[in-house]
Amino acid sequence: MLPYLSGKFGNAGSRSHIWGRHAAQAVERARQQVAQLLGAGDPAREIVFTSGATESNNLAIKGLARRLGKVPGHIVTQKTEHKAVLDTCKRLENEGHRVTYLDVDGQGFVSPAAVSEAMHDDTVLVSIMLANNEVGSVQPVEEIGTLTRERGVLFHCDAVQGVGRTAFDVSVLPVDLVSVSSHKLYGPMGVGALFVRRGVGARMLAEMDGGGQERGLRSGTLNVPAIVGFGAACELLSSEADAENVRLGALRERLLGGLRESVGGLHINGTTDWSRRHPGNLNVSFDGVDGEALLVALSRSVGVSSGAACSSATMEPSYVLRAMGIDDDRAHGSVRFGIGRGNTPAEIDQAVRLVAAQVQRIRALG
Ligand SMILES: Cc1ncc(COP(=O)(O)O)c(C=O)c1O
Missing domain, CATH: 3.90.1150.10 (Aspartate Aminotransferase, domain 1)
Incomplete structure (x- = not known):
């Protein structure tokens, strides 16, 4: 990270000069490292850098609901999600969307059958986390994803706590959006990413408008040193x-x-x-x-x-x-x-x- 805080202090969005290009190269390398940890095949299109998983969750859920929900739609989630998912859903409820908060069992697991039953014709998104931050229960993401695919519903997974700690690979798992956070995997704080499967981004509305960075999904100058550290942390995690x-x-x-x-x-x-x-x-x-x-x-x-x-x-x-x-x-x-x-x-x-x-x-x- 250090060179990008001093001699290589370029803006990755300024491609007209060498400092900017160096920064952009470093960001693209980090994008590949994050993509590799998740199993994403197209880093340039599928990895969106954010300020952390709170933002990733907000972008995924509001971004989809607000675009697809020109008429308010329906979201399925569970009662034990992180507040970054639950409070985002509550906000959408206030805007007229409907949300189903599924129960979990005594061990903290949600039932795929309950997810299946909860989906209706107007369901735009299912959001179920990978591992719970308090009790560590790893949800049956593959089964849930298979059910969402059958219904043509998009599936978001907050993978902050599970990535690298339990099997998780978007090249085989039926998930469309995945939130990750750098500091939960020993990278710097204040940076994270949202995996957006190819084709899904076009169905989303940006949370942050401006310079059009991150394929228009997340405007704002990138935090290059933090992104570089995040990428390195992902690579280390993959290897260990x-x-x-x-x-x-x-x-x-x-x-x-x-x-x-x-x-x-x-x-x-x-x-x-x-x-x-x-x-x-x-x-x-x-x-x-x-x-x-x-x-x-x-x-x-x-x-x-x-x-x-x-x-x-x-x-x-x-x-x-x-x-x-x-x-x-x-x-x-x-x-x-x-x-x-x-x-x-x-x-x-x-x-x-x-x-x-x-x-x-x-x-x-x-
Ligand atoms: C499951 C889960 N989701 C989201 C977050 C929020 O992540 P961040 O701190 O990167 O905004 C956390 C942080 O504790 C978490 O444990």
């Missing part, structure tokens, strides 16, 4: 994914095993069919422990989070856990561990000791 996923799965097993040995009253939130879960995700609740209290106690030593969001005076339990039918007490006690590239077995053991000590302390207080 298989070995790293096995390593992450083993670390998760170590974490779970350690916690189970040192503290009782532990419940796993989400599936224990590990082949259908993000390998770095573990979400658990401890009986008699408030998740927030545990997070506060750990905040300087273990970087965990809960699904709870603080809204005014009340702590709202995670809407994802609620949608899975998990009761409020248990949802309040939930803690989400995300294991990643930098983590070692020694750190996992240390985390187990620290968490166990705090769980015992909090229980003793209660």
Whole structure:
């Protein structure tokens, strides 16, 4: 990234001079790296750079609904999507579109049959994520995509959490639009991409109008250094994914095993069919422990989070856990561990000791 912050500080849209052309070449290389990670065959036409997955989700969903929905249309999604999908859908509802928010089962999976039943003649889009950010459940994207194809409905997938961590290849999967985020795969923050299958872009309305960059779908000067870093991160992820996923799965097993040995009253939130879960995700609740209290106690030593969001005076339990039918007490006690590239077995053991000590302390207080 560094050369593009100094000596090669050209605007990729300024092709009339050498600095601009160098920047443009770097962007095109990054486009190929992103495309390769996703399996996209036509980088120049199919990869649109954005400011991140929030923007990618907005562009995909609003872009399609507003163009195709000259008469308001119908969208199918699920209750456990990220807010960048749910709130985008709510906005469209306010504009007259209809949205079906599908239930998930106790493990966080949506049923392809329910997706199929929810599609009507005016359905313009199905939006279902790849892996859930709180409980790691990997959705049956292939089955859902096959059903959308049969109905001639476009399919958007927020793949932020799953890409590189579970099989995902747009050259074989029936998906039309895919959102990815750089910082979720160790690239810089504030950059992402939307895969737009050939032919689909013409059916979309841009969110951002202006200089016509990114084939008119996303105007604005490109953030060249960030895009270069994003591309490099994608290449690294492609090369390490298989070995790293096995390593992450083993670390998760170590974490779970350690916690189970040192503290009782532990419940796993989400599936224990590990082949259908993000390998770095573990979400658990401890009986008699408030998740927030545990997070506060750990905040300087273990970087965990809960699904709870603080809204005014009340702590709202995670809407994802609620949608899975998990009761409020248990949802309040939930803690989400995300294991990643930098983590070692020694750190996992240390985390187990620290968490166990705090769980015992909090229980003793209660
Ligand atoms: C599933 C999912 N979708 C979308 C986003 C938003 O991505 P970004 O931060 O790049 O806007 C996130 C970020 O946490 C996410 O986990």
